[in-house]
Amino acid sequence: MSASNSGFGFSAALWERAYRRTVRSAFARVPFYRDQWVRAGRALSEPVPTPCADLAGQLHRLCPFAEPYDPGAEPSLWIGSTAELRAVLSMAGAGGRAPVLEVRRAVLDRRTLGLSRRYGVLLATDAKVRHERRRRELNEPALRLAAAAGRAVLVGEREAVAEFLPALAEVETRVLERAGLDGAGRSDLVHDPYLGYYAARAGCGHLHLLWRRFHARVADDGSLAVTALLRRRPVLVDVVPDGAATLGRCPAHDTPILGVTP
Ligand SMILES: [Zn+2]
Structure with a gap:
């Protein structure tokens, strides 16, 4: 049992307080949420749950008024944090030193997950590259990383991961399958x-929620509403x-777990 999923430090009351604080701050500082008040014609105490699909194209409105998103000067804020990847790896019992290969749809200028854990990107077949040969070239460094270490943790959707297993046949590979909530049963x-x-x-x-980083509640309509407690930009409530x-x-x-139908 690692510290990240042990009950040590979890308090439902403090968790709710952190959520309330994040919600208050979002209404006060972030256009996307302030606009919910404008639409309601009054100050809301609860945010209106937002389906993920409705976040597309909203990055500028999800950043605080005081720290706007500048697409010309910074990368997309949707690329994901190394800390969160480290946290789920640790939770899943893959927190060791083996290089981490993550299947993605775009290359990423990232060589480590902090300190000494090496990291490489494998491009999925639906990645945006000019042609298949280029995709294979871009995948070479990550596969070499695994071969040199003799082991790897491979992260990706089930079908995407399967494509790379033959190339990793000589490597001691731990596969961690990733899915959205709708496919999380397995x-x-x-x-x-x-x-x-x-x-x-x-x-x-x-399935353990990363409770130090995320709050979750079941909304009135039964859907799961997730709030990022530590993220300043974009603010996700x-x-x-x-x-x-x-x-x-x-x-x-x-500590909090998610129940999903297998
Ligand atoms: Zn447990």
């Missing part, structure tokens, strides 16, 4: 293009991923 990591990684299956078999889940408490770890 997956190791729960991922959303906007929220990033927010839950992982721990040794107990349950009550975001609803595709799929359904119940919220519970792990009997082994006493």
Whole structure:
């Protein structure tokens, strides 16, 4: 049991307080949420849950008034944080030193996941590259990284991961399957293009929410509303991923888990 999924430090009351603080700050500082008040014609105490699909093209409105997004001067803010990837790897029991290969749809200028853990991108077949030969060239460095280490953690959707297994046949490979909430019943990591990684299956078999980083609640219509507690830009409050889940408490770890239908 690692510190990240043990019950140590979890308090439902403090978790709710952190959520309330994030919500207040979002209404006060972020156009996307302030506009919910404008539309309602009054100050709301609860955010209106937002389906993930509605976040497309909204990056500028999801950043605080005081720290606007500048697409000409900074990369997309949707590329995902190394800290969250590290957190789900640790939760899933893959927190060691083996290089991490992540299947993505675009290259990323990232060589490590902090300190000494090496990292490489493998481009999926639907990646935006000019032609297939270029895609294979771009995948070479990551595959070499794994070959040199003799081991790797391979992260990606089930079908995408399968493509790379033959190339990693000589490497001791731990596969962590990633899926959205709607496919999380059998997956190791729960991922959303906007929220990033927010839950992982721990040794107990349950899908643990990264509760230090995310709050979740079941909205009035039964959908799961997820809030990023630590992210300053973009601010994500009550975001609803595709799929359904119940919220519970792990009997082994006493921290929040997601219940999804396999
Ligand atoms: Zn557990």
